[in-house]
Amino acid sequence: MAGGNSDIKFIKKGKRLDGRKPDELRKVRIEVGVLNRADGSCYLEWGNNKVYAGVFGPIECHPRHKQQQDRAIVQARYTMAPFSVNDRKRPGYDRRSSEISYIISQALERVVMVEQFPRAAIRVDMQVVEAHAGTRCAALTAASVALADAGIPMRDIIPSCAAGKVSDTVVLDLNKEEDNYGQADLPLAIVPSTGEVVLLQLDGHLTPDEFEQAFDMAYKGCMDIYEIQRAALADRYGGSA
Amino acid sequence: MNPSSSKQASGRSVLLPGDKLEADQKAGSGTFRRDGESHAAVLGFPSESSGYVNVHPLAGRYSPRVGDKVIAICVETGPSLWRMDIGAFQNSMLHHSETDWKVDFGDTASFIGIGDAALAEVYMVDGSGSHQVTLKKDDCRKLYAGTIARISPPRVSRVIGKQGTMITLIREKTGCRIQVGQNGFVWIDGEPEQIARAQKAVETISREATSRGLTEKIEKLLE
Known part of the structure; x- marks a missing residue:
């Protein structure tokens, strides 16, 4: 939980605990089309985070009362495996995962051309296999790649990345220690072609100046992630992006 | 942002959702317009016909067309x-x-x-x-009878082959009756072992649709 006070020194000689510079991302690796049963899929490693995303659809929306007469709905579902965290997580849906599922659905509905599929549902399932802070960003990043892999019409691919504050310094892409004992966490997701913000949350405290700085840093991080997403998709389909 | 070069032998480069299209072309299927510019809406290859640019999806569910x-x-x-x-x-x-x-x-x-x-x-x-x-x-x-294999709809043309060569090959080698729907459902009927062989052949073609020398590979598979 960010926003607490801690006497841990997160930055020594300009380097963070894991050796990164303040504005450096963790290593991100994306693999496309890893699941045979899903229409589109993606496996993503982001530092120590490991996430699978699978897309089914567009399909008939069930239950029927959730159908929208003029458009499709995006049913995103974020789940964490019991073995994804240090203390075994009680399996199944909880408050946290339903919140994250909801914000991811909202973000994806901004880019998916839902108006082309009235009364349909597009199911996006994300499974966090290993969690090390920043899983909502990782899950959303993986989900939008899986959607593109499923051949679903979209206006753009959404990248997502967080920034935050540790030891009074604004840093990019918090790791687990920084997230747990740091001062703030600011996950962001954007539509790169228009600069629209489709996800923005803040946990902890930032001054207006720090917020500006963190936002810009996360935005730049998103653009870097976007390039990795594009390269992964192009690699899978034998082109170059 | 537009891909400029390609690793593909055909020289075409894959477009990703949101990629800008050439300015002077009209937006056809698989595209959308924003601020007076055309963009690809799906992951696929562009093709031009009568002044329009269409982006053909490489994946995705079947979208029905009259006459299919x-x-x-x-x-x-x-x-x-x-x-x-x-x-x-x-x-x-x-x-x-x-x-x-x-x-x-x-x-x-x-x-x-x-x-x-x-x-x-x-x-x-x-x-x-x-x-x-x-x-x-x-x-x-x-x-009546038979079994139904499911493949990705964009791969259907590969399963049929040029002038139906591929599907004829499978029919001859297995003696099965086969109907390939444009929606990617393939109905196969015949002797049980032959159905299994035909199904395997169809699924292999769908999975490896982009690889070269596919006909020889399927011939070998059905020997």
Whole structure:
């Protein structure tokens, strides 16, 4: 939980605990089309985070009362495996995962051309296999790649990345220690072609100046992630992006 | 942002959702317009026809087009119609008047039950995406026995092959009766072991549609 006070020194000689510079991302690796049963899929490693995303659809929306007469709905579902965290997580849906599922659905509905599929549902399932802070960003990043892999019409691919504050310094892409004992966490997701913000949350405290700085840093991080997403998709389909 | 070079032998480069298209071309299927510019909406390869640029998706579910022959599977029966799964985002309707049978009101299930398949033709697609199929066209009929393999719809043309060479090859080597629906459902009927071989061949083609020397590979597989 960010926003607490801690006497841990997160930055020594300009380097963070894991050796990164303040504005450096963790290593991100994306693999496309890893699941045979899903229409589109993606496996993503982001530092120590490991996430699978699978897309089914567009399909008939069930239950029927959730159908929208003029458009499709995006049913995103974020789940964490019991073995994804240090203390075994009680399996199944909880408050946290339903919140994250909801914000991811909202973000994806901004880019998916839902108006082309009235009364349909597009199911996006994300499974966090290993969690090390920043899983909502990782899950959303993986989900939008899986959607593109499923051949679903979209206006753009959404990248997502967080920034935050540790030891009074604004840093990019918090790791687990920084997230747990740091001062703030600011996950962001954007539509790169228009600069629209489709996800923005803040946990902890930032001054207006720090917020500006963190936002810009996360935005730049998103653009870097976007390039990795594009390269992964192009690699899978034998082109170059 | 536009891809400039490509690793593909054909020289075409893959477009990703949101990629900008050439400025002087009109936006066709698989594209959208924003701020006066055309962009690709799906992951696929662009092609030009009569001044329009279309982006052909490399993946995705079947989107029905009038005149397509499809394999339809019944999922629901109503008093005077059947609802058929053709792999699209909505189930398709088959009205009793679109068959050659005399169906009494409420007696649809005795002609096509849930799970039964038919070779049908899409004869209506409306703006909201609903569609209907008919059995009153050439070759259209209820399919008895056999099994149905499912492949990705963009790979259907590869399974059929140029002038049907690939599908003829599989038919000859296995002695099976095969119908390939444009929706990616493939109906196969014959001797049980031969069905399994034909199904394996079809699935291999779908999986390796982009690789070279596929015909030789399938010939070898069916030896």
